[in-house]
Amino acid sequence: MYSRNVSAGFLIALFAFALCIPAAAQGTWTVEKTFHIGGEGGMDYITLDAKTNRLYVPRSTHTMVIDADSGKVVADVPGQKHNHGVAVVPEAGRGFISDGEGAVVIFDLKTNAVLGTLKAHPDADGIIYDKASGLVLVVSGDDGVLMTLKPDVDPKTGSLDPDIALGGKPEFLAADGAGKVYINLEDKNQVAVVDLKTRKVLAHWPVAPGGAPVGLSIDPEKHRLFVGCRNPQKLIVMSTDDGKVIADLPISAGVDATRFDGHQAFASCRDGKLHVAGETAPGKFDIQQVVTTAVGAKTMDADPEKHKIYLPTAEFEEAKPGTRPAAKPGTFMIIVVGRQ
Numbered sequence: 001m002y003s004r005n006v007s008a009g010f011l012i013a014l015f016a017f018a019l020c021i022p023a024a025a026q027g028t029w030t031v032e033k034t035f036h037i038g039g040e041g042g043m044d045y046i047t048l049d050a051k052t053n054r055l056y057v058p059r060s061t062h063t064m065v066i067d068a069d070s071g072k073v074v075a076d077v078p079g080q081k082h083n084h085g086v087a088v089v090p091e092a093g094r095g096f097i098s099d100g101e102g103a104v105v106i107f108d109l110k111t112n113a114v115l116g117t118l119k120a121h122p123d124a125d126g127i128i129y130d131k132a133s134g135l136v137l138v139v140s141g142d143d144g145v146l147m148t149l150k151p152d153v154d155p156k157t158g159s160l161d162p163d164i165a166l167g168g169k170p171e172f173l174a175a176d177g178a179g180k181v182y183i184n185l186e187d188k189n190q191v192a193v194v195d196l197k198t199r200k201v202l203a204h205w206p207v208a209p210g211g212a213p214v215g216l217s218i219d220p221e222k223h224r225l226f227v228g229c230r231n232p233q234k235l236i237v238m239s240t241d242d243g244k245v246i247a248d249l250p251i252s253a254g255v256d257a258t259r260f261d262g263h264q265a266f267a268s269c270r271d272g273k274l275h276v277a278g279e280t281a282p283g284k285f286d287i288q289q290v291v292t293t294a295v296g297a298k299t300m301d302a303d304p305e306k307h308k309i310y311l312p313t314a315e316f317e318e319a320k321p322g323t324r325p326a327a328k329p330g331t332f333m334i335i336v337v338g339r340q
Helices: 002-026
Strands: 029-036 047-049 054-058 063-067 073-077 083-089 094-099 103-108 114-119 124-130 135-140 145-149 170-175 180-185 190-195 200-206 213-219 224-230 233-239 245-250 255-260 264-269 273-281 284-292 301-303 308-313 333-339
Touching: 029 284, 047 083, 047 301, 054 083, 083 135, 094 124, 094 135, 103 124, 124 170, 135 170, 145 170, 180 213, 190 213, 213 264, 224 255, 224 264, 233 255, 233 264, 233 273, 245 284, 255 301, 264 308
Parallel strands: 083 124, 170 213, 213 255
Antiparallel strands: 029 333, 047 054, 054 063, 063 073, 083 094, 094 103, 103 114, 124 135, 135 145, 170 180, 180 190, 190 200, 213 224, 224 233, 233 245, 255 264, 264 273, 273 284, 301 308, 308 333
16 A cells, blocks of 8 residues: 555646646746947847857948847948848858848858858748858848858859749748748738749748738648737747647737747747747647747847747837837847746
8 A cells, every 4th residue: 555655646746747848948038138239220120140150240341240148249341231130151151141232141140241242032031041051141121032042152153043933022931951941921911831842833822810920930740830920919939830820829929030949938029028939739829928039129030949049129219100210329139038
């Protein structure tokens, strides 16, 4: 009897402990520190190279390279006109900057020297590297196309591959590591599915009850997309198998990015809120936390290993009715959110 009771008690305790593991593993997210960096220019997508601990931050006409631990500016890549994002390709030793004036700027990851500039469609915006296909992927919002290029392209005489028409105005994109890329079409309220091997659009999936999709990230293991929508304001969880909307979660105003760290999904919003979503039961999602960051902290990148999120923003002037507030000169900063 004693042995049986002990065994039963042990099993109950073990089961209770197992139930607590996910919550304990996820922890609580909080603002840990703020890097006050300054410098001139605006800001858009921030990119982390976790292996080198470098943050790449487009500042309109130049791209800052910042140490992710100290916030120190270690380099500055010049030569852009209206930049948006950075894709890092360690295998090629190169970085690629999307310039909205119609270019992709190629630079050396070790020296940060500009190697060359390739002509692209205007409004070159979201940019990522897809290791599976070995391609840098760039979208043009104005012309509604996906552009691709090989990382070893000649930066002086090379050119981009033929365009892939998307049927709408793209904003950001996410690759599944198996030959497909998913692209938000902001004006169509859809996600376009592209087969990179055949270079064809396979489907257009509605994001309703969300709308105006901009932020996008992926959980390739569970085949899920996390779509940040501005109107209505939703974080949409979508299946990459068939485009089915699994969950729609309320978020605040001005989302511009989503990220997935292997356990939770994040949506960063212009109003200074970082929404943390998690799966509470198979196929069931909920907003588990809302972290107050700062006004304007609408883009981000994350380090899943160190459990850090980096959000660029600035201090802002008081806005006039119907206009966006202007950033105060020299107040650019990066907010670091960490898991406790």
